[in-house]
Amino acid sequence: MKIHGLITSTDELTALCDRFASADFVAVDTEFMRESTYWPLLCLVQISDGKEAAAIDPLADGIDLKPLLDLLTDNEDVLKVFHAGGQDVEIIYNLTGRTPHPIFDTQIAMMAISQSEQIGYSNLVETWLGLTIDKGARFTDWSRRPLTDRQLEYAVGDVTYLAKIFPRILKKLIKTGRGVWLDHEMEKLADPANYATDADTLWHRIRAPGRNPQVLGRLKALAAWRETEAQDKDIPRGRIMRDETLADLASHPPKKQADLAKVRGLSNGWKENDIGKRLMKTLDAAVPLPEDEMPERKRGAPLGKEGALVADLLKLLLKIRAREIDVAARLLARADDLEQLAAGVRKGLSLLEGWRFETFGRDALSLVEGKLGFGVENGRLKMTRIADVPEDGRPAEPEVEAGDVSAMTDGAAESEKA
Template sequence: MHTATALEDVCARARDLEAVALDTEFVWERTYYPALGLVQMGLGGGDIVLIDTVALEGELGPLGNLLEDESVVKILHDATQDLQILARATDAHPRRAYDTQRAGGFVGLTATTSLQDLVEWGVGLRLDKGETRSNWLRRPLSESQQEYAAADVRYLHELRTKQLAKAEELGRTGWVEDEMTRYDDPDLYLESDPDEAVNRVKVRGIGRMSGRQRAVLRTVSAWREVEARKLDRTRRMVLPDEMLAKIADYGPGSFDDLSSLKMTDRQISRYGDGVLEAVQLGIEAEPEDRPRRGRPGPEEFRQQARLQIAQGFLVGRCERSGVDPILVATKSQLGDLVEAGPDAVQAEMSGWRYEFAGRDLEAVLRGDVGVRLDPEDGWPDVAT
């Protein structure tokens, strides 16, 4: 499908349905943002449409209207990235998404199960993933590419039906519905904070930097993030991580200083002013705390022990119930909860999470109950 009229017609048909399956194919090698090449739409019953976003040149208004239509469920697998790409391409705020990958974590699978494995579980077929690294911007698309793309939405309706039936059998329909509201959150579709881009810098020696150097690394990383977005180029194409680390180490104050760090004349001409301004901002900022080095102290050992007890309880509760622990709390989230204490649990683990595990976790952190191995199945649980 490569005309605006055809797109409008298929989106009108889709908006008359209870649910529609969606997927995207894109190229993400030399750009900051994924370059969208194709949108697959499954209308059910084998009715699949391939939307040629290259031919449509970004004129995707009807698709945006479908994404925002709260009367239609949008079924995707591993939904976050696809929804973010679609939201940016259509300037729409997606509503009522259903993620077959995340839903799997409620019905005895993991919340990171691949589509290939999920189709094998739900349909008994093994998808061919031979076109994973295709160039989805080149035209014409081959028959193999088109079949591969269509297969990504062909079974999503069936998988959702099977998952919901299993969730109802387990009494977890409300849990699944509650979990899918995460995709309605407008914050999911916002640009990340450039100030946090420093966490993406991966070079040796960062842990040895002084507080001042770490502050400079943060401001220079934020500058690079903004510049990469503006140019729609990869971060490395602006400046590689290794160069950011050099800049943070030496704190250059002039173009000559940048040249001594082996920045090219082209880089200096294009980015020099921005880099030097970012360096100055870092120098003027509060020095950042350095990571604590050496042997952990007694309180850190106690904190680690509390975390291990909480992890043991949570894993036991989830494994016994066939729920993926990552749906309840990631290791990082659990660590923050243990550090914050029991009074933080209900606010951070609201809804189904609190009823399923949060209430007992609260009691564990307060010391009201202990954790022991269940003699029947061997999994940790609260001692009663």
């Protein structure tokens, strides 16, 4: 593979992107800094089509990233491949208001062909290529210039390895017929709504203190106010105020600014500084949360002790099925969906739809409805279709051999090498 030097000019970048415009796919990675800023500072972009690779310097004087951004967001003929690409996609969205499409994430793809739920990049490379990555440059300050040869070698390696691994993962997905399992997951990753900042909905990210409309109205107003302050100052929102402090202020609003000095998580200066004045103004202007914005109540009846046991059985069944077909359990079903199924919910659960139903949901529903049971034979856990028990009362032959009991109740297994 041809490795280019650091690209620092628009002409070099344009020529590279013109060549990549006819590629089947490009592997993409970014290096950025965001520890002390609200907006992530893009410091480096690495890209490869499997034949050549390069690192692009967004901080170079006079460089225009438009050719690269157009390639990533406008060219529908080129598949964009990332690993754990959520933050990379967010950066591209912040720069363009668009997301890369079509998109493929190897971390998500590994969930369909192994029991790995969040496999790291170094483990991915070791699994598929048998190589150990030098992690020495991982926590480097990517904003400092000049970049060293070691830094560039480390950065470009992220996409050269990814460009080699992606076709192998794709081949296995085709062989297993599980590519369709990932369609929704990949589209969700590329959905711009995931990266847009809507001030009116930010309060949903904070643990709501009950369902009191006045409290939630203040929480909504405070969350929007904090985001504006953080953006204006370009600092992380937590540097303005922690979520816990925000929720406390919503539940117990101070009567006057001087009382802010008594709030845990705020400094004494808030009782008289300008940001304290803006906070009090926000609280004074807050209105109760409208009924149509109230958070939904949890569906289904409360689990109770018996329901919790059913949910535990469903989780055991999920672990068995995930091991049996070598897939990440989280891709099949989420824990809250299992709890809702145990509580009697039958609509709106992804595990009861499409391929998830065929692969796991049908058996999960049978278990809840008493048509599937667990048994032990010669130290091995088996599942039996109870509905198939003949009239003479003799149990039907177990339909599924689920493996050793102790193994099934241990922690999640390490993913096998592909």
